[in-house]
Amino acid sequence: MALDDRIPRLGCGRPIDEVWRTVNRPPDAHERSCRQCQSARASLRSLAEATRSLRHNDTTDPALRPRSKVKETIMNLVRAEVRRGSRLPLRRDSLGDIAISEQAIASLIRWAAAGIPGVNARRCNIELFQSPGPPGTGAPEPDPDPLDVAVNVRISVASGTPIPEAAALLRERITNALAKHVGVRARTIDVLVEDLHDV
């Protein structure tokens, strides 16, 4: 579940349910250029194949008809499959690995933005932070701290919203949310205002 509106969304803002609804059609213009949509569609291919088989069984053998609540069950699986598609490694030690779905962090960022008047979060991208490394080398830091992340969020603001203050508040809320609810540090937060909307 997304934290902002109870409809899980990809980092680009498109609802997962919408991706699922159109997974059997050719990708639209947005999906052809969106890495997150392409990853989600790839994650859902096996499930789409399975549901086609399920529908076929429905028509040929009533005994194989799925039980009630099947739609909700499949949608819960759809959301889980998409979340599995893109993961950020957070920790590796003798116990094993810990990773987090990029979509889980994107939902958290949307939730943080939702509390700011006049700000609508659109596309969110999250990556492990890579420092530029020693000056003059042009090489990334050899062993970055995996608990540091870099956030890129595009927003729309309501007309008349003081943008510098809104961006500063958004950065503060994202920083706090990631620390409190995930346990990672936002080393960079790039905010791009890409649109204005009416209140």
Next chain:
Amino acid sequence: MSEPVAGRLITAGVIARIIARTARETPGVIRLEPTLKNTLRSLGGATVDSLHPGEKTSGDPHPDGISVIIRDGIVDADIDIATDMTRPALDVAHTLQTAVHEGISRTGLTAGNINVTILAIEPATAPRPQAQTGT
């Protein structure tokens, strides 16, 4: 005289259920996330059969969100969870990792890599979302 060969005492399915119980008892874990194979099993075995010819759908499926491999007495597991917002998800995952290691050690097997993936972070009392559409 040669020593008797040690028999296999515990199945991957039992280990998976131990992990599932450990997850349910770990503060901050809301649920284990559903997997394709288990969901299809619950909906209709013929669908799984058509996707994985030769695999039997009866038997001992693993609980949702858990994959277990036992090799030479070492258990590797992948666990997919959703956590609530009351605790840092990373701490919840690490607590679960530690508890699973301890639980496996009590079976006589050795815990190898216990990999935990946080797939969702949600308010603790959030209701499940209603499906909008489906295929």
